[in-house]
Amino acid sequence: MKEDTYKTIKKPSEEILFKEKGSKFFGYAFPVLTEDDVKEKLELLKKKHHSARHFCYAYQIGIEKTQYRANDDGEPNNSAGLPIYGQIQSFGVTNILVVSVRYFGGTKLDVGGLISAYKTSAQLALEASEILVKTIDVNYQLKFNYDLMNVVQRIIKEKNLEIVSQTLEMDCEYVISVRKNDAKAIFTIFDSLYKLTIKKC
Structure with missing residues (x-):
């Protein structure tokens, strides 16, 4: 395993x-x-x-x-x-x-x-x-502006990530679930996006 x-x-x-x-x-x-x-x-x-x-x-x-x-x-x-x-x-x-x-x-x-x-x-x-x-998963909270929505959605789709919850108000807030072995790589991808903050839940 x-x-x-x-x-x-x-x-x-x-x-x-x-x-x-x-x-x-x-x-x-x-x-x-x-x-x-x-x-x-x-x-x-x-x-x-x-x-x-x-x-x-x-x-x-x-x-x-x-x-x-x-x-x-x-x-x-x-x-x-x-x-x-x-x-x-x-x-x-x-x-x-x-x-x-x-x-x-x-x-x-x-x-x-x-x-x-x-x-x-x-x-x-x-x-x-x-x-x-089952996989051991890590949850990350993403906060970003609406103009990044397409980019974020594309990454989520490409990397086959699960959206645990989403709040769409003045800005967007997602909680995503990432397999532990992939967590560092996924964090790096989102962390490199301008005007997006990511943190572990």
């Missing part, structure tokens, strides 16, 4: 079910951007599976600076959250929450059995997900 791309999932995965010695492990993967997203998804699962014993999960948020958390939710230390997080790392995805909901089946699993079951549940949830490769 190029250094200005990352992998995430497009939409929540299908629910998967993995059984081990009578215990049921329901696996899920969700796209998330904030810790509030994580809380919201966990609350939805707790309503859906109100009689389940454990809601073990791991998430990773961020692209260039990432933060993560792994939660065993009452299982023995490091027997659930970390194996789930290991699968997030193995698949190389971010901005993601993976949850394994366990219904106890009457037969206790040893720590090794738990690690294996939670790892498999997470792996199956990720395999059931649609993984996307």
